[in-house]
Amino acid sequence: MSVQSEGAPAHRPTFAALSARDKLAKSAPFLLLPVLALVGLALIGTWPTWLTLTVSGLAMGMMIFVMASGLTLVFGLMDVINFGHGAFISVGAFVGISVLAGLGDWTGAASLALNIGAVLAAVIAAMAVTGALGWGFERVLVRPVYGAHLRQILVTVGGLIVIEQMIHVVWGPDEIFLTRPEMLKGVTLFAGAAIETYRLLAVVVGLVLFVAMRLVLRRTKIGLIVRAGVQNGEMVEALGYQLRLVFVGTFVAGSTLAGLGGVMWGLYQEVITAGMGEEMMILVFVVVIIGGLGSVEGAFIGALLVGLLQNYVAFLAPKLALVSNIGLMTAILMWRPEGMLPVVRAK
Amino acid sequence: MIRLFSGEGPRSTILALILIVIGLALAFAPFLFPGVRALETAARICIFVVLAASYDLLLGYTGIVSFAHTMFFGLGAYGVALASTHMGRGFTALGVGTLAGLAAAVALALVIGLFSLRVRAIFFAMITLAVASAVTVLASQLSAVTGGEDGLVYQIPRALGPAMRLDLEIAGVTITGKILNYYLVFAISLALFLLMLRIVNSPFGRVLQAIRENDFRAEAIGYRVVRYRVTATCLSAGFAALAGSLWAIWLRYVGPGTTLSFEIMLDILLMVVIGGMGTIWGAALGATLMVLAQSYLQNLMALAAGATEALPILSRLLDPDRWLLWLGVLFILSVYFFPTGIVGRLRARAAR
Numbered sequence: 001m002s003v004q005s006e007g008a009p010a011h012r013p014t015f016a017a018l019s020a021r022d023k024l025a026k027s028a029p030f031l032l033l034p035v036l037a038l039v040g041l042a043l044i045g046t047w048p049t050w051l052t053l054t055v056s057g058l059a060m061g062m063m064i065f066v067m068a069s070g071l072t073l074v075f076g077l078m079d080v081i082n083f084g085h086g087a088f089i090s091v092g093a094f095v096g097i098s099v100l101a102g103l104g105d106w107t108g109a110a111s112l113a114l115n116i117g118a119v120l121a122a123v124i125a126a127m128a129v130t131g132a133l134g135w136g137f138e139r140v141l142v143r144p145v146y147g148a149h150l151r152q153i154l155v156t157v158g159g160l161i162v163i164e165q166m167i168h169v170v171w172g173p174d175e176i177f178l179t180r181p182e183m184l185k186g187v188t189l190f191a192g193a194a195i196e197t198y199r200l201l202a203v204v205v206g207l208v209l210f211v212a213m214r215l216v217l218r219r220t221k222i223g224l225i226v227r228a229g230v231q232n233g234e235m236v237e238a239l240g241y242q243l244r245l246v247f248v249g250t251f252v253a254g255s256t257l258a259g260l261g262g263v264m265w266g267l268y269q270e271v272i273t274a275g276m277g278e279e280m281m282i283l284v285f286v287v288v289i290i291g292g293l294g295s296v297e298g299a300f301i302g303a304l305l306v307g308l309l310q311n312y313v314a315f316l317a318p319k320l321a322l323v324s325n326i327g328l329m330t331a332i333l334m335w336r337p338e339g340m341l342p343v344v345r346a347k
Numbered sequence: 348m349i350r351l352f353s354g355e356g357p358r359s360t361i362l363a364l365i366l367i368v369i370g371l372a373l374a375f376a377p378f379l380f381p382g383v384r385a386l387e388t389a390a391r392i393c394i395f396v397v398l399a400a401s402y403d404l405l406l407g408y409t410g411i412v413s414f415a416h417t418m419f420f421g422l423g424a425y426g427v428a429l430a431s432t433h434m435g436r437g438f439t440a441l442g443v444g445t446l447a448g449l450a451a452a453v454a455l456a457l458v459i460g461l462f463s464l465r466v467r468a469i470f471f472a473m474i475t476l477a478v479a480s481a482v483t484v485l486a487s488q489l490s491a492v493t494g495g496e497d498g499l500v501y502q503i504p505r506a507l508g509p510a511m512r513l514d515l516e517i518a519g520v521t522i523t524g525k526i527l528n529y530y531l532v533f534a535i536s537l538a539l540f541l542l543m544l545r546i547v548n549s550p551f552g553r554v555l556q557a558i559r560e561n562d563f564r565a566e567a568i569g570y571r572v573v574r575y576r577v578t579a580t581c582l583s584a585g586f587a588a589l590a591g592s593l594w595a596i597w598l599r600y601v602g603p604g605t606t607l608s609f610e611i612m613l614d615i616l617l618m619v620v621i622g623g624m625g626t627i628w629g630a631a632l633g634a635t636l637m638v639l640a641q642s643y644l645q646n647l648m649a650l651a652a653g654a655t656e657a658l659p660i661l662s663r664l665l666d667p668d669r670w671l672l673w674l675g676v677l678f679i680l681s682v683y684f685f686p687t688g689i690v691g692r693l694r695a696r697a698a699r
Contacts, residue, residue, distance in 0.1 A: 081469055144683065153412045153472050154620065154682045161613065161675030169663050169672070278609075282480045285473040322488060326481045329474070330462065337466045 029301050029340035036305060040312040048193035053311045059199035061307025062206020063268065067261035068284045068291075068299045069213060070254015076230035076294025076343055078247045080142055081149065084156040085258055085284065086277030087163035088130045092259025093266035093276060094171055096126035097178050107181040115181035119267075126263045127256040133163075134255025138248055160278065167274040175273040178266070202264055209257075210300055217296065226250060230294050230343055286325050290332040292339030301340060355548045357628055359697035362690060366628060369635050373533060377526045378518045384642075390529055390597050392638045393536040394590050399618040399630035400543050401586030406616075407624035408547055409579040410559035411464070415475035416615055418482045419456065419584040421606035423448035423591025425486070425493060428601035431501040438504055445592040449585055456584035460577035471580075483607045498602020507531065507596070532593050539589060544627045546582065555579055556625070610671065614641075617674055620681050623688025632689055645670055 018026070037054060044050045071085045099122040100107055106118035141159045145151040179185070180198055187194040217223035229236045229243050237243050258277075265280065266272040287306055291298025309328055314321040332340060357363040369392075372379060376389035402416050426448025427441055434440040459478060463470040486493045493499065505511050511524030520526070546552055557565045558572050566572045595601050605611075614637055622633025645667045652665040664672070685692060 081472070083472075141679065149469055150406075150410055150412060151682055151686070153469075154616065155679055157613075157616070158675045158679035158682065161671055162679070165669055165672035165675060169669065173668060279480075282477050286477050289470060289473055289477075319488075322484050323481055326478060329477065333462055333466075 029298070032340075033301060033304055033308070036308055036312075040308065043316055044312065049315070051191060051193035052195055053315055054308065055193075055195045055203065056199050057308035057311035058304060059202040059206075059268070059307070060310065061304035062203055062210075063261055063264045064280070064283050064287055064306060065206055065300050065303035066209060066264065067258050067280060068287045068303055069209075069296055070250070070257045071284060072288045072291065072294055072296060072299045073226065073230070073250050074247070074254050075288070077226065077233070077243070077250055078146065079149075080146070080247075080251075081152060082142065082156050082251075083153055083281070084137060084141070084159035084163065085254070086279075086281035087160045088134060088255045088258035088277065089262040089265070089280050090164060090167055090272075090274055090277035091133060092126040092130045092262030093272045094167055094176075094262075094274075095129045095259070096122040096263030097176060097266050097272055098171075099125045100178065100181075107179075110182045112183045115183045118181055119184075119263075123260055123263050126259040130259030130262070131252050131256040134252045134258075135248070137255070138251045142251070164274050164278065171274075175271055177271050179270065180267055184267070198267065202268065205264065213296060222246070222249075283325065286329050288339075290329055290339055292336075292342035294343035295339070295341040298339055298341035298343075355544060355626075355628075357690075359690075359693040361697070362628070362632075362693040365632065369631065376533075377529055378520050381520060386525065386529055388638060388642045390532050391642075392635050393532050394594050394597065395614075395618065395634040395638055396631045397536045397539045397543075397590040397593070398587055399615055399622070399634040400540055400627045401583045401590065402615050403619045403622075403624065403627060403630040404543060404547065404555075404586070405579060405583040406619055407626065407629070408552060408555045408559060409576060411576060411580065412472040413475045413580070413583075414472060414612055415459065415479040415482075416583070416587050417607050417609075417612045418475075418479040419452040419587035420591040420594070420611070421482070421486065421601075421603075422452040422455070423588030423593075424595040424601045424606045425499075425591075426451065426588070427592045427595035428499040428501055429492070431503060431595075432499055436502040436504055441503065441592075441596060444595075445589065448592055449588045452584040452588035453581045456581045457577065460580040464576045464580070465573050479607075479612075480609075483603060483609075486607055487603045494602070496603060498600060498605070500600050503528075503596055503599055508599075528597060532597050535589075535593060539586060540627070540631065543586060547627055551575075551578075559625075613671070613674060613678070617678050617681075619688075620678060621685075621688055623690030623692075624686070626688075626690045629688050629690035636689075641670075 040054070041047075041050045044053065067085075067089055071082060075081055100118055103118040103121060106114040109115070137159060141155050142152065145155055184198045184201065186197055188197045188200060189195075190200075215223075217227055225236060225241055225243075225246055229241075229246060233243050261280075262277065265276065269276075283306060287299055287302040289302075290305070291300070291302035305328060306325055309324050310321060313324040320327075336342075357366055373389055373393060377386060380386070380389070398416070398420060402413075405411050405413055405416075423445065426446075427444035430440040430444030430447065434443065459474060460471075463474040487496050489495070490497075502508075505524065507524050507528040509523055509525040511527075513522040515522045547555070554565065554570050554575055557568075558570070558575055562572050565575075591606060594606065598605065618633035618637045619630055620633070621636065622631065623629025648665055648667045648670065652662050652667065655662040655665060663669070681688070687695070
């Protein structure tokens with residue numbers, strides 16, 4: 001406002017202040033998390049139990065977010081819904097765990113540096129493989145069916161099946177059990193509660209990823225193009241950007257994140273199966289739907305809600321844990337039919 | 348005759364011949380192909396024709412992808428199973444179970460449809476996947492009610508069981524309750540099939556096709572798109588539930604693996620896609636081919652795997668357990684290269 005060009009009206013535009021109600025409606029999704037945590041505390045009653053459950057809920061939520069973020073962006077950018085995303089989760093887990101098994105000396109040693117090194121190597125290998133797989137998947141399967149939802153769903157489901165079966169062919173039909181690296185086993189005492197060390201690590205990794213993703217999306221040029229592409233792709237293309245290239249990049253990035261999520265989830269569960277990706281996809285879809293298709297922030301909040309709720313309910317009423325996610329989805333869709341923070345409108 | 352088929356003929360001589368052969372083979376299956384296994388296959392074909400056709404109502408005619416079709420199928424099956432378990436054997440139990448399963452399926456479809464379809468059709472695929480998997484898990488966890496993974500074994504009326512023998516021999520085959528049961532399945536399947544053919548060729552069916560082609564335009568002309576989509580969902584769920592009830596009456600056993608599993612969902616998808624999306628005839632053809640392939644091709648795969656045992660990767664690829672791998676490949680290829688399926692191809696040939 002300091003430089004006034006000639007001819008510009010000499011007044012500052014004023015924005016009407018939002019009413020308290022509008023403000024609340026805008027921030028309501030963000031408030032849901034603390035509200036859920038507090039309700040959980042009230043129902044559970046004891047502090048250490050609540051803290052343990054909350055941390056494991058957050059850890060689970062973070063891992064789901066890592067898997068879901070790519071999917072929601074890919075949808076926002078190109079209106080492509082990839083049912084094969086779950087296959088990347090499984091492949092990532094199998095590649096990562098194989099690398100970990102190969103580095104038995106490093107994981108068995110009681111040295112934090114070697115353990116972290118082994119996990120890093122596993123993660124990098126998994127992300128490289130799933131990234132390459134994602135690139136091929138986009139090229140071979142998704143590209144010919146742009147713009148046709150029906151065929152997209154069918155073809156990507158077919159891709160999911162084929163990749164899942166190929167895992168059986170390569171790694172055999174049985175589930176693989178594993179043990180975490182030495183220093184990631186056991187519990188850490190924190191504020192009077194015993195918390196599994198690995199869960200703390202998962203929470204930290206998830207948070208770092210979320211912050212990094214936000215920074216990339218908000219502060220870099222490529223992030224600007226991606227966000228603009230989500231809102232109005234045609235306009236971005238009209239400005240001369242090759243949205244297709246951006247899209248392929250996002251697709252590959254999303255696949256690598258799914259691979260990372262697969263490794264994290266495998267280490268969390270300490271068992272991997274070829275069907276794990278398919279099972280996780282259910283949670284990922286719930287998260288993407290309640291977050292609002294195309295919204296990274298929505299997916300983040302949704303994932304944490306799902307994680308927390310699942311852990312609280314599993315403690316309070318184990319029988320209901322299975323349907324708690326469906327209940328959450330129903331409630332959120334009744335409140336906001338397009339999800340909590342919808343980005344893509346009317347396409 | 349044409350009126351019975353609701354005005355939609357096969358429109359291709361080859362297709363008409365194939366369909367007539369399938370129809371005749373099914374109608375006289377107990378006499379043409381004696382043996383338990385052949386009869387099982389024939390009954391399976393009848394039921395899956397109805398199931399695939401009901402799915403085509405949704406996928407092919409309305410253009411909605413659902414992953415919950417096995418859930419509705421399972422609701423019908425579990426309805427009969429639970430009623431037969433708790434009410435004792437008898438036709439009343441079968442009737443009550445069928446109606447209860449039907450009502451539950453239609454009600455659930457209505458709720459899911461209203462939740463997802465009023466926002467955007469793509470939600471439907473994701474939400475049905477989530478709900479269906481929750482129901483599958485629920486069915487295997489609530490073992491007190493559903494028998495868990497083991498499922499339920501129950502008795503059906505004596506008149507439909509293999510133990511009942513009539514003093515009647517036709518073409519050298521003694522008529523047993525099992526054969527009566529087969530004709531019950533066959534007759535109801537045929538009736539349901541013709542009913543669906545009637546529905547898709549009615550004005551209502553035309554509106555569904557219009558919505559599939561261009562929902563925006565259909566809305567602009569004045570049709571309530573959401574209402575039609577939800578109605579189609581409910582209809583399709585209802586027919587699936589009836590197919591499930593038949594399945595339960597035929598098998599005398601219901602479990603998650605035979606009714607709810609994702610593999611069956613894939614089978615249905617493949618039947619509809621291979622036969623031809625958007626024609627009820629295609630569903631009949633696809634279902635017949637798939638069931639035959641499943642019953643007989645898997646043996647062939649086992650043979651091939653045995654023959655290639657020396658080659659490490661190939662024998663693993665040909666293992667009968669990898670059946671799904673080849674289904675997946677076939678599925679992708681047919682979506683790409685035969686989007687209109689066998690029926691579409693044959694009709695295009697006849698039209699030339």
